[in-house]
Amino acid sequence: MHIVTTIAGSDSGGGAGIQADLKTFQELKVFGTSVITALTAQNTLGVSDVLPIEVSFVEKQLKALIEDFSISAVKTGMLFSSEIIQSIAHILSEVNIPLIVDPVMIAKGGESLLQQEAIDAIRSYLLPLATIVTPNIPEAETLAGKKINSLADIKEAAHVLLQMGVQCVIIKGGHLADQYYAIDYVFFQDGRSFSMQSSRIATKNTHGTGCTFSAALTAFLGRGLPIEEAIEEAKKFIQLAITHDLSIGNGHGPTNHFAYQNYKDSCEVIIHET
Numbered sequence: 001m002h003i004v005t006t007i008a009g010s011d012s013g014g015g016a017g018i019q020a021d022l023k024t025f026q027e028l029k030v031f032g033t034s035v036i037t038a039l040t041a042q043n044t045l046g047v048s049d050v051l052p053i054e055v056s057f058v059e060k061q062l063k064a065l066i067e068d069f070s071i072s073a074v075k076t077g078m079l080f081s082s083e084i085i086q087s088i089a090h091i092l093s094e095v096n097i098p099l100i101v102d103p104v105m106i107a108k109g110g111e112s113l114l115q116q117e118a119i120d121a122i123r124s125y126l127l128p129l130a131t132i133v134t135p136n137i138p139e140a141e142t143l144a145g146k147k148i149n150s151l152a153d154i155k156e157a158a159h160v161l162l163q164m165g166v167q168c169v170i171i172k173g174g175h176l177a178d179q180y181y182a183i184d185y186v187f188f189q190d191g192r193s194f195s196m197q198s199s200r201i202a203t204k205n206t207h208g209t210g211c212t213f214s215a216a217l218t219a220f221l222g223r224g225l226p227i228e229e230a231i232e233e234a235k236k237f238i239q240l241a242i243t244h245d246l247s248i249g250n251g252h253g254p255t256n257h258f259a260y261q262n263y264k265d266s267c268e269v270i271i272h273e274t
């Protein structure tokens, strides 16, 4: 059994964060473990409060896992503070586990999930250790320090991030204005790059899409899939989860983590060299 770990915040509403990650892991038949960095009081309407966990306790959770399990992939989501980032980066730097960094910054409703001064800690401590980083467009703009208005801007931002030491950058296009397609852009250290295009689903139920995508990626990498295949399958997982979305709650509802198992042969993702 492959064991994977998520280091992230709890979403009481169950659609993002630790809860989305563990549901995704379960669906993809890997054994999910977790390190909780913060609690959020949250539902589909927004985040009403955040309670960060003490750094020493975050450390204890991660050390407890590393001490006992042979972990095949780790992902990070909401990390909240520079102190938490530095401490988990220090622990992860002493083990050799593929690391997927989802640089969560703000919730869909605009609430902050990462302190402003922690952005630098992601750049300096986490990206040099990371196998893959998965920013959405605003997160890529913040991390790279440049506005993104075109494909050329996406390429430039990805190269800035690659220079920080991460092996692969996936800039997710969920926030782009394209009416018909949801396109994600993938860049590797060795210069290879491609885009993944799927049809854009007209829905307000996109809570936790980024968490779910990076969790699926972690599960597939943890199962030993080659990196390109893991990336494509994760795109299929999120596409199906959005296509068969769940109308739960009164705001931005969650995606459907069950959909991949039922419909995986019916999902088309088109790959283009970029």
Ligand SMILES: Nc1ncnc2c1ncn2[C@@H]1O[C@H](COP(=O)(O)OP(=O)(O)OP(=O)(O)O)[C@@H](O)[C@H]1O
Residues within 6 Å of the ligand: 016, 106, 107, 108, 135, 136, 137, 172, 173, 174, 175, 182, 183, 184, 198, 199, 200, 201, 202, 203, 206, 207, 208, 209, 210, 211, 212, 213, 235, 238, 239, 242
């Ligand atoms: N309406 C949509 N239809 C199809 N795919 C979508 C749609 N919105 C987002 N996606 C896909 O979902 C994945 C996550 O992208 P997105 O840009 O929404 O991440 P995010 O902003 O980090 O998500 P969140 O912060 O809500 O967890 C990407 O693969 C993106 O292409």
Ligand SMILES: Cc1ncc(CO)c(N)n1
Residues within 6 Å of the ligand: 008, 009, 010, 011, 016, 017, 018, 040, 042, 077, 078, 104, 106, 107, 108, 113, 207, 208, 209, 210, 211
């Ligand atoms: C705990 C948590 N992590 C990540 C996100 C981003 O979707 C969220 N809304 N809540």
